[in-house]
Amino acid sequence: MPAEFNRTPPKLLVLFDIDxxxxxxxxxxxxxxxxxxxxxxxxxxxxxxMLYAGRTDLALIGEILQRAGLNPDDxxxxxxxxxxxxxxxxPVTLEESTKGRLMPGVPQVLDLLSRNGACLGLCTGNFRYSAFLKLSHFRLADYFAEGGFGDLYPDRADIARDAVRRCFRRFSLSLPPDRIILVGDTPEDVRAGQAVGARTVAVATGIFDEEALRAAGADLVFKDLSDAEGVVRALLPDD
Structure with missing residues (x-):
């Protein structure tokens, strides 16, 4: 089991991208x-x-219709x-996939954050239903109850705003922006976090390397989350 730190951190909201x-x-x-x-x-x-990284399911379906010669608005x-x-x-393709996997350190990071007082939420371009299908398949669903999803908004910044509103309401939170963290793997995730004034943490586990994520303005960049204790220490506030 991951070690618990010898302190009780202040309340913190950490929003995670999924894919x-x-x-x-x-x-x-x-x-x-x-x-x-x-x-x-x-x-x-x-x-x-077709580019998937950093995009929403709503936008992807719109592009599919455009590729088929159809105007999505019509x-x-x-x-x-x-x-x-x-x-x-x-659910069928998830079961059939032989290459699906958790990113390094993810369960340990989620466990440590939860046990050290952080509230966890989602900020993802996935539809809400498909988001929880994926999380359930990989046994992560129990860590999350709320967030922002791609059902209503094609833009990640709008999803981030919705995620904060929903999590504040669900967890009865009232936090300054520096107590909100958004973790993702694309420049779009960084931009979304910046739109709500959150600290932005980028992981180079997708198609963007550490240099590209730093150039996007991420406050912290990790190769991955494999050093779970080190990552969580960097995320938790000092006071």
Whole structure:
């Protein structure tokens, strides 16, 4: 078991991105999205070259419709149908994936933060339902109860604002921005944290290296979270 620190830290809210920050689905998410789109549109869908990192599920479905020659604003019914089909396919593709894994140190970091008084939340481009499908598959769902998700907003900054509002309400918090931390693996996560005045922590476990994440303005950058105690000591406030 990870060691507990000999102090009781002040209240702190730590918001986590999911994909490539907490876990890697091994392609299960993109596979489920492709199957869902082909089921709804009734024809093959070419997703080659589509960028996933830092984007929202809402934006991805919009791009799929555009690639199919359809204006997403004119077809909310198709977007909704793809979303529901995605929810059906994702549990299957998660089970089928042989490359899915947790990112290094993640369970230990979550455990240490929880046992040292931090409130944990999510700030993710995933739809809420698919976010918890992924977290449940990797046995992380019990760490999280609230957050901001990609159901309503295509922009990560708006998701971060919603995450803070929801977590403050859920956990009865009233914290200054320097007691909010956002952890992610892309420059978009950094930008989202900056939009709410949070401390931004970036991990180079996705497609962006440490140099790119520092250039994006992250307050702290880690190669990964494998040094769980060191990471948590850096996150907890001193006073």
């Amino acid at each position: 490539q920050t907490l876990l890697h689905t091994g392609g299960a998410g993109s596979r489920a999205l492709k199957l869902a789109a082909e089921e709804v549109l009734g024809r093959p869908v070419d997703l080659d070259g 077809h909310p019914d198709l977007a909704h149908a793809i979303k529901l089909a995605f929810f059906r396919h994702l």
